[in-house]
Amino acid sequence: MKAKVRLFARLSELAGTREAEVELGEGLTAGGVYQALCRRYPALSGLNGSIRYAVNGEYAEPERRVGEGDELALIPPVSGGSHAV
């Protein structure tokens, strides 16, 4: 069982990739996938206080189960829109 992970902005620079595939163990959650990615990309470690998760394009809690074929995104704090006006 595999899930696709997408990384953006600072997280993609820290990991050096915008996409990764993670082998899913039994009962793996969004937060658990992040921990697995931290082992592969140690530069991502220590950010669990600031990142949010999205599963298949919708915000999700860290406890959300991730299943076969799901797309998990790691969402750093957003800063779009106008330039701090």
Place this chain on the structure above:
Amino acid sequence: MLFEVKRAALDPQLLIDHVRKDESGAVALFSGVVRNENLGRRVLYLEYDAYPEMAESVMRGIAEEVMGRWPITDVAIQHRTGRLEIGETSLLVAVSAPHRKEAFEACHALVDRFKEVVPVWKKEVWEGGEEWIEGEAVSRSG
């Protein structure tokens, strides 16, 4: 309604035409533009990243929230990605309504909500450094 993340330059007239209906007496348009200074630093340019599919669905969600609070006739939102130079437009939010008050208020609310939840990020590049700007706080990646 129109919700779009794109690399090409944004055209405000296109959004104004899109949202204007015969029952609209007002169209409010917000343009977010790249300025040359932030926190005392001389900004050279910005680099925007986005999760486009999710950004578009989250934009639709905030537009529906706002349409539940104000009697507006239509909404359109576009955001650019990639490198933007000083003076270029990064965000357009257009709202039409029968009267100006609702158009202004709904437009203001949409811009505020956009900055809270839509997955779009900017990196500020200045002379000698760069930094992803995260929310209100400034990160230390540069």
